[in-house]
Amino acid sequence: DSVCYKNDNKCTKENQFRYLLYDVNAPEGFNLRRDVYMRFAILAHQMQKSDNPALKFKMVLPPWSHLVHWSYSEYPEHIPWSLYFDLKSLQMFAPVIEMHEFFSRYQKKYSKVIIEKVYTLQHFEDMFETGNFEDRLKIEECQDTHKLNFFFYENITAKNVHCLSYHGPATKLTELFLNTSAGTILINHAEVALHEFFGNNLYWQARRSMRFNKELKTIADDFRRIFLKSNDETDNTILPESWKHEKPKRNAIGGSYIAVHLRRRDFVRSRPNETPNLDSVAQQITKILIKLNLNTVFIATDGPKDEFDTLSKMLVHYKLFKYTPSSVIKQKYKEGGVAIIDQIICSYARYFIGTHDSTFTFRIQEEREILGFPSDSTFNTLCKVVGQCHKPSIWTIVY
Numbered sequence: 001d002s003v004c005y006k007n008d009n010k011c012t013k014e015n016q017f018r019y020l021l022y023d024v025n026a027p028e029g030f031n032l033r034r035d036v037y038m039r040f041a042i043l044a045h046q047m048q049k050s051d052n053p054a055l056k057f058k059m060v061l062p063p064w065s066h067l068v069h070w071s072y073s074e075y076p077e078h079i080p081w082s083l084y085f086d087l088k089s090l091q092m093f094a095p096v097i098e099m100h101e102f103f104s105r106y107q108k109k110y111s112k113v114i115i116e117k118v119y120t121l122q123h124f125e126d127m128f129e130t131g132n133f134e135d136r137l138k139i140e141e142c143q144d145t146h147k148l149n150f151f152f153y154e155n156i157t158a159k160n161v162h163c164l165s166y167h168g169p170a171t172k173l174t175e176l177f178l179n180t181s182a183g184t185i186l187i188n189h190a191e192v193a194l195h196e197f198f199g200n201n202l203y204w205q206a207r208r209s210m211r212f213n214k215e216l217k218t219i220a221d222d223f224r225r226i227f228l229k230s231n232d233e234t235d236n237t238i239l240p241e242s243w244k245h246e247k248p249k250r251n252a253i254g255g256s257y258i259a260v261h262l263r264r265r266d267f268v269r270s271r272p273n274e275t276p277n278l279d280s281v282a283q284q285i286t287k288i289l290i291k292l293n294l295n296t297v298f299i300a301t302d303g304p305k306d307e308f309d310t311l312s313k314m315l316v317h318y319k320l321f322k323y324t325p326s327s328v329i330k331q332k333y334k335e336g337g338v339a340i341i342d343q344i345i346c347s348y349a350r351y352f353i354g355t356h357d358s359t360f361t362f363r364i365q366e367e368r369e370i371l372g373f374p375s376d377s378t379f380n381t382l383c384k385v386v387g388q389c390h391k392p393s394i395w396t397i398v399y
């Protein structure tokens with residue numbers, strides 16, 4: 001297409017964009033990264049609406065590579081966003097492009113990508129001592145040794161690298177962008193930048209635009225239909241083709257199963273006071289099944305298969321299901337795709353029980369808000385001891 005780069009003689013005012021790239025701290029998981037995306041999508045959305053030509057940006061989506069919770073070989077996977085999300089739907093909210101698209105545009109002119117300005121965000125060191133939580137930003141000395149690897153690509157380098165002590169929402173970064181004419185800007189440690197307003201209608205628009213790749217939805221729908229007798233017609237969960245046409249609703253019924261997100265692995269080790277043992281999980285599930293007069297349970301978990309088998313034995317009078325991908329699906333969509341399929345199936349249940357403080361659970365809760373479930377069927381979490389569960393924070397949808 002006609003989008004061009006600075007100084008390219010094909011550039012006109014209309015087709016010239018600057019490029020904003022961002023990256024997230026390596027240990028952060030998939031679902032926190034989705035939240036960071038929303039903070040930056042809101043920034044990109046607001047810049048797109050601005051009349052100021054200096055804020056005309058395309059935002060480049062960081063490919064999914066070497067996520068700590070996913071198994072990976074020495075080669076980075078560079079998974080594009082379109083494998084997991086509906087890119088057109090994202091673009092209806094924010095001017096985003098895939099990294100490969102950025103490369104193909106850029107490399108029409110250059111062989112190597114040279115990012116003109118890199119800012120690595122860091123927290124103000126004095127913030128907690130002085131209690132100064134005002135929004136501010138300042139270029140300072142780097143707190144950590146500066147190891148930059150630019151998305152595991154070898155053909156990307158940078159001209160100008162700074163550390164930026166930062167406190168405030170991602171939208172505050174426009175101040176920085178207005179002070180430089182760099183055509184390509186990378187924000188590292190993007191997770192340091194916050195939401196401007198958590199849970200307002202802009203937040204929910206960004207969230208609603210994050211529709212999943214349609215094939216993943218189809219795989220999850222097939223599983224619902226075949227094993228859980230659940231479909232959008234009878235569950236009252238049909239959404240319009242575009243998220244832009246969604247309307248407030250609270251009448252979703254969901255399939256006749258309860259879904260449980262049972263987060264294990266590091267949660268078992270690092271959160272012993274909140275993470276229940278399987279006996280307790282079985283008791284909590286039984287209680288809800290009896291209350292709702294249901295006999296079917298879908299379990300989404302990162303735990304080992306033998307835990308699921310143990311749980312099945314404890315709940316022998318009920319039907320327990322777990323999604324297990326075929327090798328073809330696993331190979332194509334990898335752990336991220338399987339995680340999304342699990343999340344979708346949980347989203348359509350009559351009743352959902354999640355794991356306290358898990359972003360995987362938060363994203364399911366949001367999905368259910370979008371689908372229009374009554375909130376009390378959604379904001380429930382497992383607890384250590386039966387009967388001593390605290391209600392989680394309730395973030396209801398706003399239009």
Ligand SMILES: C[C@@H]1O[C@H](OP(=O)(O)OP(=O)(O)OC[C@H]2O[C@@H](n3cnc4c(=O)[nH]c(N)nc43)[C@H](O)[C@@H]2O)[C@@H](O)[C@H](O)[C@@H]1O
Pocket residue numbers: 027028029030031032069070261262263266300301302335336338339340342357358359360361
């Ligand atoms: C406390 C924090 O918790 C954060 O985890 P938390 O928010 O649950 O949420 P995530 O970061 O998304 O979870 C990490 C990964 O675990 C897998 N996973 C977790 N639950 C399931 C599940 O039910 N089904 C499938 N298929 N996969 C699951 C999935 O690959 C996901 O990307 C961590 O990322 C941080 O490192 C930190 O430990």
